[in-house]
Amino acid sequence: MRTEEGGAALHPDVERVLLSEADIHARVAEMGRQITRDYAGKKLLVVGILKGSVIFLSDLMRKIDLPCEIDFICLKSYSGQSSTGVVQLLLDLRESAEGRDLLLVEDIVDTGLTLNYLNQNLMTRKPKSLEICSLLDKPDCRKVRVNAKYVGFKIPNEFVVGYGLDYNEKYRNLPYIGVLKTPARG
Numbered sequence: 001m002r003t004e005e006g007g008a009a010l011h012p013d014v015e016r017v018l019l020s021e022a023d024i025h026a027r028v029a030e031m032g033r034q035i036t037r038d039y040a041g042k043k044l045l046v047v048g049i050l051k052g053s054v055i056f057l058s059d060l061m062r063k064i065d066l067p068c069e070i071d072f073i074c075l076k077s078y079s080g081q082s083s084t085g086v087v088q089l090l091l092d093l094r095e096s097a098e099g100r101d102l103l104l105v106e107d108i109v110d111t112g113l114t115l116n117y118l119n120q121n122l123m124t125r126k127p128k129s130l131e132i133c134s135l136l137d138k139p140d141c142r143k144v145r146v147n148a149k150y151v152g153f154k155i156p157n158e159f160v161v162g163y164g165l166d167y168n169e170k171y172r173n174l175p176y177i178g179v180l181k182t183p184a185r186g
């Protein structure tokens with residue numbers, strides 16, 4: 001078990017670090033370079049899925065060396081540590097998606113229900129293209145198929161927090177991704 005992350009003490013509720021700040025930053029830079037190559041000559045509309053993607057999105061955007069716009073959409077499917085299975089749209093895009101090259105940015109794909117819902121919803125708005133970029137992927141939990149073109153890390157079926165990911169709105173500001181201790185999960 002690691003007790004430190006980048007010289008700082010580990011949060012007392014975190015059992016272990018799964019991905020360090022350095023691991024995350026290196027991978028995000030690589031993803032930015034790949035997206036820059038793939039979208040050369042296009043005008044990207046980057047769509048962040050609130051709230052979990054905000055930290056990933058803000059780091060990723062600065063590694064995309066192309067003109068790009070940003071918009072947000074807010075969905076809810078989780079309560080505490082489990083997916084409710086019902087996806088609710090809480091906030092819609094302000095930009096029109098029609099004819100745009102959309103890149104959906106998500107923190108983690110778990111059951112796939114959120115992205116499946118969003119993919120179907122956004123395709124009805126006739127974008128020119130629609131791709132998914134997720135920092136994390138838990139492939140063992142999938143209930144519906146999701147084609148994410150860009151995935152940062154595949155991780156085991158454990159509940160993780162940090163770098164934007166929460167547990168009941170806590171821990172989003174941890175700079176690393178870690179597994180919570182059991183008592184912290186109440």
Ligand code: 5GP
Nearest residue numbers: 083109110111112113114158159160165166
């Ligand atoms: P899905 O619809 O794919 O089951 O779930 C996607 C959403 O569930 C993510 O955007 C995230 O909010 C939440 N989620 C899934 N797994 C985890 C996890 O391990 N940790 C946290 N904090 N949220 C998760």
